[in-house]
Amino acid sequence: MKRTALIAILSACALASAAVAASSVTTLPTGWKIRGNDGPVATVGTLPTGLVLSRDGSLLIELEAGHRKPALRVFDAATLRELRSLPLNGAYGAPLRDADGDGVWVAVPGTFQEQIAHVDVATATVDRAVSLPLPFYPVALAHARGGRLAVAGDVANRVAIVDPAAQRMIGGYDVGHHPAAVLSSPDGTRLYVAERGTDAVDVVGAVRAHIVVGRHPDALAADATHLYVADSDDDDVAVVDLATNRVVQHARIPFARAGAFGASPNALALDGDRLYVSCGAANAIAVFRTGPHGLVPLGAIPTGWYPTAIAVDRAHGALYVADGKGESGHANPRFSPLVRGPDVDFIADNLAGSIRRLAIPDDAALQHGLADVRDLAQHDDVPSSPVVRANGPIKHVIYVIKENRTYDQILGDVAGADGDASLVMFGEKITPNQHAIVKRFGVFDRFFEDAHVSADGHNWATAAFANDYLEKMWPQNYASRRPFYDFEDGAEAAVPHGGYLWDDAARAGVSLRNYGEFVSGGPSGPTPVSTSSEVLGKTTDRNYATFDMSVEDVDRFTEWKREFDAYEARRALPQLEIVRFPRDHTSGTRAGAVTPQGMVADNDLAVGKLVDAISHSPDWSSTAIFVLEDDAQNGPDHVDEQRSTFYLASPYAAGGVQHAAYTQASVLRTIEILLGLPPMSAYDAGAPALSAAFTATPNLAPFDALPAQIDVRAKNGAAAYRAADSARFDLAAADRVDDATMNDVLWHAVRGVRATPPPYGAFR
Structure with a gap:
């Protein structure tokens, strides 16, 4: 089948949020394949980076941080119908829901102004903001002890502590290169900071420690006994004993290719005794069972192109996945650089993300999904060739x-x-x-x-x-x-x-x-x-x-x-x-x-x-x-x-x-x-x-x-x-x-x- 037959046709308003019908298997320009979703799919702006549900599960809040103007969008969680949206001057990471409400804090990085902003989800308006020192580049937020917030600064190599009531920064900690995620310990006395530029998690607060995990950790989750770290360039999840700050397991992504890396685990979501791991480059979610003996792989869930975020609603049996690059590649024969504004058809603007809603799969479905994920990955054999071989005629x-x-x-x-x-x-x-x-x-x-x-x-x-x-x-x-x-x-x-x-x-x-x-x-x-x-x-x-x-x-x-x-x-x-x-x-x-x-x-x-x-x-x-x-x-x-x-x-x-x-x-x-x-x-x-x-x-x-035919x-x-x-x-x-x-x-x-x-x- 020609590649043109495999490229989804999007409407002129494709980059506005809209439900789209599920499709069959689509081949991406990379040669990898994705399978359409049986449930609702919403098309959003470029590079969604975070999802969070309202406390009652009726709303899904998405943050997007791609080439187009960043935005926060609010959806009806059951239908993925967009209810309201808020354009932002900058955005990155996941929204952080209030400890006692449904408002969210978001990171708003930029070249000339950097801050975190609080959004009233009911009205999609910013009702307060806290400025950060330049350069900082906030990328992740977490609740900290005493109602404060911890903010990771990718450029500053620092975690800022913010008093949201006073709307000001009150302190902070120097950490390693490119902090990508921050998480408070269950008792609130420590902060765990994933250093994406290194191979470690920094522990700051009442206890200071440096835990070597794996290459480029960029997501964290924790239960009462363990910290889970997505090692994005090692295709595994490091499991850290919270009592000792020691790595007790490296759980390999179950569909990761033997001898070759490239799954990009990049987001984590804990739900009961399950850990969901978004794997961007593999177009899939890995699922593990948690327990006293570590992580046990259960299977996988196929997704759209480059998943970046997960939200789970057990009460309604729903799983939400944000796909950073959406549902297909795009032809651009009508590219018009003269058209200014949001629809210039530039490749970075065409990378419309998507959100999928699907039923939480049982263990049997996860095993079927694991086989499906492996099948959708590109795995061409090398045919016997008198020329394309080692020690052949080409030296x-x-x-x-x-x-x-x-x-x-x-x-x-x-x-x-x-x-x-x-x-x-x-x-x-x-x-x-x-x-x-x-x-x-x-x-x-x-x-x-x-x-x-x-x-x-x-x-x-x-x-x-x-x-x-x-x-x-x-x-x-x-x-x-x-x-x-x-x-x-x-x-x-x-x-x-x-x-x-x-x-x-x-x-x-x-x-x-x-x-x-x-x-x-x-x-x-x-x-x-x-x-x-x-x-x-x-x-x-x-x-x-x-x-x-x-x-x-x-x-x-x-x-x-x-x-x-x-x-x-x-x-x-x-x-x-x-x-x-x-x-x-x-x-x-x-x-x-x-x-x-x-x-x-x-x-x-x-x-x-x-x-x-x-x-x-x-x-x-x-x-x-x-x-x-x-x-x-x-x-x-x-x-x-x-x-x-x-x-x-x-x-x-x-x-x-x-x-x-x-x-x-x-x-x-x-x-x-x-x-x-x-x-x-x-x-x-x-x-x-x-x-x-x-x-x-x-x-x-x-x-x-041939000589040049022009000057x-x-x-x-x-x-x-x-x-x-x-x-x-x-x-x-x-x-x-x-x-x-x-x-x-x-x-x-x-x-x-x-x-x-x-x-x-x-x-x-």
């Missing part, structure tokens, strides 16, 4: 990472493939080499990014994963509510369990050279190239420019070629090279900068020259070149907003039109097989390898790069469309520019000032 892999393009933007004009020529922005005249590559080596018209934007894109492209910290925090950064872009170059909280491709290679003794990936500074800037990774520090070419749009990709190629020639002279080409060609990102129409067409053409020429150089070398017969974008955020596509370009260049490439669905994780899985590396996450472990894209009979004819150094004039806006763009790193604005600039730069972008319309 060298060149892995090229580019920036931010959809399939239709570049290859929508390729005959015989599933493209929409009306959406082409940088067609064959601007990208002759990429078009020549697909004619010679094959075109992939069902290649999907696992990623949404560059923040998670460079992680998916190099780790086959984006962990829960990344999934939760990049929307805050892209919405300009959080100033820190701490998602690359080894930022502590974002590093997944399995590490990155270079770590995988180093552990296996695979020789590596890195050109521009996960580094900062650069030869063209005031600081030298640097990286926080010890492995990359030893294997990075420090003369290779980093993310700097003033540097031509052809110059990057020249530096790469200098080393390549030296390797060839010694017959010592590394087994794996990672090459970043970022200039197809462009600088918009900034006056004096190279035009978008020129930058994309320069990028195309660099790719063509690299394939040309390798194909004319002695190592051509043993090499495969993989070229992809880190994400597909900056443009329209009629199949899916996560569909992008992918190029395979090798003597063993089968050629033709490849309709099979592949992802970034598929590319990494293929590279791992070729080089004898283990998978890094559950995603590359289960992704289909590109075995069918290779043939056993090589075509050793070299590839000759790659043509400059934007002062009168260029939105040149003044482009001059203000922050291009020091990827994706610091609002993509709707950048895409508007690019469309008009390519099509002309009077050109009309695809008309805005309903989601498809």
Whole structure:
């Protein structure tokens, strides 16, 4: 079945809360599947992060903290009909219900004002607020002793103690990096704080302790005897004895893949003797029985895309699950950057979350659900292949990472493939080499990014994963509510369990050279190239420019070629090279900068020259070149907003039109097989390898790069469309520019000032 047939059709008001009908199995752009719910489903805004029920169970209160304007919504719990909503300037985490009422406190983080606010649920109004010191970034709240509140500050590495009656902060505690959750002990004398940037829980208050649990703990729950900690990058729940502050068990998520991590346990809910564990990356809830002998797995519950929160109402037999990414992927052929406001159709705005209501399952249903969750996960076997295998004919892999393009933007004009020529922005005249590559080596018209934007894109492209910290925090950064872009170059909280491709290679003794990936500074800037990774520090070419749009990709190629020639002279080409060609990102129409067409053409020429150089070398017969974008955020596509370009260049490439669905994780899985590396996450472990894209009979004819057909150094004039806006763009790193604005600039730069972008319309 074509992927288009599996994409749910949403109405024009899909991002307003509304009940939607249950569907059958839906395949996500990642290749994983979700099953529709038999009960009510409400579509909400972007990234719901918390749920809480009113005391009598009649109301469900949801907080959402995605790219769109944050909000608190109140639903009729039985029907999931929205009753009222409250827009907020910022939001994160779960609402905290009053100790003696149905009002809630919410964390309201932001760049210029940070506070916690109390919401009257009956009227959906803020009736009081407490300001917090800058920078703080509140992410979690808990009741503390004496009617006070404890507030965890992700940026401040601190827990503030707030007197809600006096509406002021009265003290606090320094804790570890990136506190993500806070919980009071049953007697109120201690606070437990999950440190998402480390592997520990801090205990503060009457007793001070430091409990090592597991990687990146980000959710807490407790009963009278035990503390339960969701270790988001270890796929387990750590059980801590409250009397001794010792870990007595690590309960593995029952559907976690053996030998590969990637379930992302991220929220906990205790109900009697059951513990429910939301597992975002696995699209499922794990369920355990609690007891004196620890946690016993009972089974699982399938959910929507990326669950983030759970609420349980035993009295009414109902379980509520918030899904951070909703019920499906989305095509965006009508993307219109000219439409401002809540419906610009930008990918981060299209990630509409959902809430599901379902009956609390019995033990037998949980066992059935466990089998269902395992079946819905991607688990493609690797077929026998004379080429895609360890110790096969391919000994060298060149892995090229580019920036931010959809399939239709570049290859929508390729005959015989599933493209929409009306959406082409940088067609064959601007990208002759990429078009020549697909004619010679094959075109992939069902290649999907696992990623949404560059923040998670460079992680998916190099780790086959984006962990829960990344999934939760990049929307805050892209919405300009959080100033820190701490998602690359080894930022502590974002590093997944399995590490990155270079770590995988180093552990296996695979020789590596890195050109521009996960580094900062650069030869063209005031600081030298640097990286926080010890492995990359030893294997990075420090003369290779980093993310700097003033540097031509052809110059990057020249530096790469200098080393390549030296390797060839010694017959010592590394087994794996990672090459970043970022200039197809462009600088918009900034006056004096190279035009978008020129930058994309320069990028195309660099790719063509690299394939040309390798194909004319002695190592051509043993090499495969993989070229992809880190994400597909900056443009329209009629199949899916996560569909992008992918190029395979090798003597063993089968050629033709490849309709099979592949992802970034598929590319990494293929590279791992070729080089004898283990998978890094559950995603590359289960992704289909590109075995069918290779043939056993090589075509050793070299590839000759085509010259640019336009001026790659043509400059934007002062009168260029939105040149003044482009001059203000922050291009020091990827994706610091609002993509709707950048895409508007690019469309008009390519099509002309009077050109009309695809008309805005309903989601498809």
